[in-house]
Amino acid sequence: MLKLHGLVTGVVLAALSCPLVYADGNLRSRADKHAPAGLMGDHIHKPGEWMVEYKYMNMYMEDNRIGSRTVSDADAIAYGATSNPITNRMATPTQMTHEMHMLHIMRGMTDDITCYTMIMLPSITMDHLRGPGAGPMEGTSFTTHNSGFGDTTIGALMRLYTDHNDDWILNLAGSIPTGDIFRTSTIPTGTTTPLPYPMRLGSGTFNARPGLTWKHYWDFGSFGTQLQTDLPIGRNYRNYSVSDEFRLNQWYSHLITDNFSASIRVENLWRNNYGGADPMTPDMGISTNVESFRGGYWLNLGLGTAALVNGHLLNVEFVPTLHQDLDGIQLETDWTMAVSWSKSF
Template sequence: MKFAWRVAIGITCLLPISQAVQADNFDALRSRADKHAPASLMGDHLHDPGEWMVEYKYMNMYMEDNRAGSRTLSDAESIAFGASSNPVTNRAATPTQMTHEMHMLHIMRGVTDDITVYTMLMLPSITMDHQRRMDGSSFTTHNSGFGDTTFGALLRLYSDVNDDLILNVAASVPTGDIFRTSTIPSRGATDQALPYPMRLGSGTFNAKPGITWKHYRDTGSFGLQFQTNLPVGRNYRDYAVSDEFRLNTWYSHLLSDNFSTSVRLENLWRTNYDGADPAANDMMISTNVEGFRGGYSLNLGIGFSALIKKHLLNVEFVPTLYQDLDGIQLETDWQVAASWSRSF
């Protein structure tokens, strides 16, 4: 009888210790250099109650040459293709390359163990080069300013020592300007509306639900994320931007607790625009054609993270592996993302 009581007392004393060990392991696995997803992604982690995180993120997307389906076109081929496309387009010019830069301020705060809220402020800067059809001369247009603002909450659906399942409930509000004009394309003769890819926002409230699963191991972590961007209705210019669906999977490998590398594969689907801006003359240039905005892309991400005294530095280079685009569109060659974040 005395032996039985000693065993029972021993087991009772061990239970809090086991729970404490599990808690220590839980926190340790989420306090390494791979605690965040690769730099191009967001909405993958939570914070403790009362904890804040501030992040600055820079992203750059570079596009050169046009593509019809999966075939790359030269500038001359793009103009010729537009003459027989449906609708006919590129009668005035063809785009030749574009740089889309984005500066983002990301603020997060833990509300409970299972709820973190966040907001993202965006500052896009877009430059597009063109070639005129009539004389082959070139011109450049530029647009920058505030983009759309996102608000969201991350909800932990399931968690154990090695796994997190997180629901992202988010929406963007139309704070980005969607109608600016320029006289550059017409050599100063008339004002023309900037084409769709050069506009700073969507003009609509967008639902942005997503879900992320992360699995932590001693040597690194796996992740799987499905994220969407779905405009609600049409904007005041009578169009809605693409529905967007992203499926990402990645593996982050620890070099040490403070340094990690990552590899990521992204599937991206976009629909064509719904509706049409009356000022978007689709005959003049292909970037004004609402039916030439959809398609599929497969992207590869190669990243590196460093955790230095609670400062997380995260960078990723993203070449495009494959694209199949509707109509004529500028093809994406590569993207880069870099961020700094600090929790306190």
């Protein structure tokens, strides 16, 4: 055990004492050149340069929350009997896993403009507990699943200002409604019903996604702050619009060596409730169909690492939720993780 402890200590001390030598003298060529794995839209590329990235994200949700208070499954059903509107008569959600596979392609057009597109493949699984409206099946569980293409993002990153240590980058982006928002299932009733809002693959609308990022580099690391939005334009063909979303992030990445960094990130996330309503999603059945139970505030903490290996950037981040205050009753978010690989050429 002492030998192992000595070996680990030696490796850490060697890494910390390793001189930071930059092959091209550019602070933006190190392991911290990109934001932590859970973020995008923070960097640009040289004219003619391409970048390809694969990113996997997984969000895990378990237990229901009323405002900032976690409740049991039984309490979630009981709450629905007196809530406004009345809900959870057929079932309550108990757990959800939202996975996302993303292909991200970028190309530098000029010194200060980079265009990009992002193709998304979500996979969503939700567990439920049947309520009193299920009759003799009350108290039993069931699972629903949905997957396929999500909405497609296109955009341009414009560098507004740069010097040796700083970049200001404007993100002019939007999404195209390529994700299916009306798939049906015979689970749990045996009759055909549409899947609830959180299990739909897209927004059904064109969304504006403007953002702004500032990054500052030191010899030993970098700091960034980013405001990113997602704003639906009008209502979709099912007569509703998803939440407006605002994300404010600050992060610090510390270089351990030129090719390895560790990061910490704080995220504030706000969403409002849905507008309109899908006429085929009755509120009384389940809380995931209630448009006024979709908003809230989330405070997240990201802990990440990045490694630059022969031009390949490997980026990993684990993001537990520290605090959340939700409108109505909703599944609470426990954690999110993101893993990405990217290569520029």
